[in-house]
Amino acid sequence: MVDLVFKLAGGIGLFLLGMVLLTDGLKAFAGEALRRALVRFTGTPLKAFASGVAVTAIVQSSSATTVTVIGFVSAGLLTFPQAVGVVMGASLGTTGTGWIVAVLGLKVSVGFYALPLVGVGAFLKLLGRGRWRSLGVALAGLGLIFIGIETLQSGMQGLTAVVDFSKLPAANLPGHLLAMLMGVILTVLMQSSSAAVATTLTALHTGAVNFEQAASVTVGAAIGTTVTGVLATIGGTVPAKRTAVAHVAFNLVTGLVAIVLLPGLLSMIQWAQTHLELEPGALSLAAFHSTFIALGVILVLPFVDRFARAVERLLPEKGPVLTQHLDDSLLHVPAVALEATRRALAGIAAELCGRLRTALDPPARAGTDDQAAVLREALQRTEEFFARIPPVSEDAPLTASRLALVHAIDHLQRLQSRVAPAERIRQWWEREPVRTAATHGRSLLELATAGLRGAGATDWVARVEQHAAALAKLRRQERVTVLGEAAGGARPPNDAIEML
Structure with a gap:
C-alpha cells in the first residue's frame, strides 16, 4: 500500500513539476515573441480565440495564457472582448495536454528515453547562456512530464488491485455527478486541470476506471479549474477579476452543456470508434x-461582445481613468509596463493639450482647481509607476523607449505649469503679433488632442510639427x-520681459 501511495504521489508530483518547468521555460524562451503575436493577432473575436488556442498549445498552460491576457488588458493592449476570446481559446x-499524454505518454513507454532530456536540459540550464538556459528548463520539464506519467501509470496498475471503481455507479445521473465531483476535487487539490486530466487518462488506460x-471526471476537471482562477484574483485588479469571471462563466456554461448532453456526447464517441476507427480508451477520452470544450466555444463565441459587456457591467472600472492601465502586476514584464506608461502619458498629454486649448479661447478661461489636481495626481502616479519598472540594459529598443518616456514626463511637467497662465499674460493673446502665435497654438493643440486620443488624421504628427x-x-x-x-526705449523693459 505504501509503495502504491508513493508511486501515485511521486508520479503526480513529477508531472506537475514538469508542467511548471515546461511552461516557465517556454515562456522565457519565446515569451516576447508570443506576447507580440498575442497582441497582433487578436483583432476580432475569432482571431483572439485562435491566438488563445495557439499560445496555450505552445506553452501548455491555460493559466499562463490567462495571466498574460490579464496583464495586456490592464495595460490597455487588448480590449476586454478580445481577452474573452483568448480565454476561450x-x-x-x-x-x-491530453492528446500528448494519450498519444505519446501512454501508447509508448517513453519514461526511460525521457531521462536524457532531463540531463540535457539541466546542463543547458547550468552551462548555457541567454535563451538557451530557458530552453534547458523547458526540455527538463518535458522529460519530467513523461517520467511522471510512467510512474503514475505504474501506481494506477496497483490501484486496481486495491480499489474496485467498477462498483461505483456510472451509467446514471448520480454516478456521473459523483465522478464530476471527484474531477472538481482532483483539480482543486492539484491546482491544474491538465494534471487532473492526465491522471484520469492514466487511470482509464490501466483499467482503474x-x-x-x-x-x-474530465467534465468535473473543466469546472474545477475555475476555482483556481477565482482564488488567484482575490485582491486583484478589475481587469483580473473580469477575466476570472469570464473564465468561470465560460467553463461553467461548457460544463453544464456537457452534463446535459453527456449521453449524446458518449454516443458520438462510440460512433466515431465504430465508423472513424477512433481508438477506444485514452485517445477517445482526449477526443x-x-x-465538449469546442461545443462550448461554438455556443458562446458568436455572442462574445454581449458576454463581455455583461461582465463589464457586473464589474465596472474604478479609480482614476487616466492611470487605470498602471497595474503593479505589469512590473515583472518591462515591455508591457513601458507600453502602459506610454498610454497613460498619452492620455495625460491629451487632457493637458485640451485644457491649454480652452485657455487660449477668448475670453481666456482656465480649468478648475479640481481638474488641475486630477492631472497633477495622474502625472505623479505615472512617474512613480515608471520609476519602479526594472531597467533592461541589454535590450536596446526597450532602453530607447524608456529614454523617450523620460523626455515625455519632463515635457509634460513643464506643460502642466503653463496650463493656467497669469491674467497679465493672457491679456497679450489678442494683440499682435501674439494673436498670430495663438492661432498657430490653437491649431497645434487641436491636432495634438485629437491625435493623442486616437481620433486624429493619419498625418496629424506632421501637421503638429509644421505649426511648431x-x-x-x-x-x-x-x-x-x-x-x-x-533697447531703443520704444517699449518698457517689464513689458518686453512679459512679451518674451
Missing part, C-alpha cells in the same frame, strides 16, 4: 475532452524685434 488549447467515469516650426520661427523673429524696441 486557452480553454480549448489546454486540451492539447471505465470510460463513462473518466468522461465525467471527448476537446469536443511656424511658432518657433515667429518667436525668433519677434524676440529680436522686442529686444530692439526695449
Whole structure:
C-alpha cells in the first residue's frame, strides 16, 4: 500500500513539476515573441480565440495564457472582448495536454528515453547562456512530464488491485455527478486541470476506471479549474477579476452543456470508434475532452461582445481613468509596463493639450482647481509607476523607449505649469503679433488632442510639427524685434520681459 501511495504521489508530483518547468521555460524562451503575436493577432473575436488556442498549445498552460491576457488588458493592449476570446481559446488549447499524454505518454513507454532530456536540459540550464538556459528548463520539464506519467501509470496498475471503481455507479445521473465531483476535487487539490486530466487518462488506460467515469471526471476537471482562477484574483485588479469571471462563466456554461448532453456526447464517441476507427480508451477520452470544450466555444463565441459587456457591467472600472492601465502586476514584464506608461502619458498629454486649448479661447478661461489636481495626481502616479519598472540594459529598443518616456514626463511637467497662465499674460493673446502665435497654438493643440486620443488624421504628427516650426520661427523673429524696441526705449523693459 505504501509503495502504491508513493508511486501515485511521486508520479503526480513529477508531472506537475514538469508542467511548471515546461511552461516557465517556454515562456522565457519565446515569451516576447508570443506576447507580440498575442497582441497582433487578436483583432476580432475569432482571431483572439485562435491566438488563445495557439499560445496555450505552445506553452501548455491555460493559466499562463490567462495571466498574460490579464496583464495586456490592464495595460490597455487588448480590449476586454478580445481577452474573452483568448480565454476561450486557452480553454480549448489546454486540451492539447491530453492528446500528448494519450498519444505519446501512454501508447509508448517513453519514461526511460525521457531521462536524457532531463540531463540535457539541466546542463543547458547550468552551462548555457541567454535563451538557451530557458530552453534547458523547458526540455527538463518535458522529460519530467513523461517520467511522471510512467510512474503514475505504474501506481494506477496497483490501484486496481486495491480499489474496485467498477462498483461505483456510472451509467446514471448520480454516478456521473459523483465522478464530476471527484474531477472538481482532483483539480482543486492539484491546482491544474491538465494534471487532473492526465491522471484520469492514466487511470482509464490501466483499467482503474471505465470510460463513462473518466468522461465525467474530465467534465468535473473543466469546472474545477475555475476555482483556481477565482482564488488567484482575490485582491486583484478589475481587469483580473473580469477575466476570472469570464473564465468561470465560460467553463461553467461548457460544463453544464456537457452534463446535459453527456449521453449524446458518449454516443458520438462510440460512433466515431465504430465508423472513424477512433481508438477506444485514452485517445477517445482526449477526443471527448476537446469536443465538449469546442461545443462550448461554438455556443458562446458568436455572442462574445454581449458576454463581455455583461461582465463589464457586473464589474465596472474604478479609480482614476487616466492611470487605470498602471497595474503593479505589469512590473515583472518591462515591455508591457513601458507600453502602459506610454498610454497613460498619452492620455495625460491629451487632457493637458485640451485644457491649454480652452485657455487660449477668448475670453481666456482656465480649468478648475479640481481638474488641475486630477492631472497633477495622474502625472505623479505615472512617474512613480515608471520609476519602479526594472531597467533592461541589454535590450536596446526597450532602453530607447524608456529614454523617450523620460523626455515625455519632463515635457509634460513643464506643460502642466503653463496650463493656467497669469491674467497679465493672457491679456497679450489678442494683440499682435501674439494673436498670430495663438492661432498657430490653437491649431497645434487641436491636432495634438485629437491625435493623442486616437481620433486624429493619419498625418496629424506632421501637421503638429509644421505649426511648431511656424511658432518657433515667429518667436525668433519677434524676440529680436522686442529686444530692439526695449533697447531703443520704444517699449518698457517689464513689458518686453512679459512679451518674451
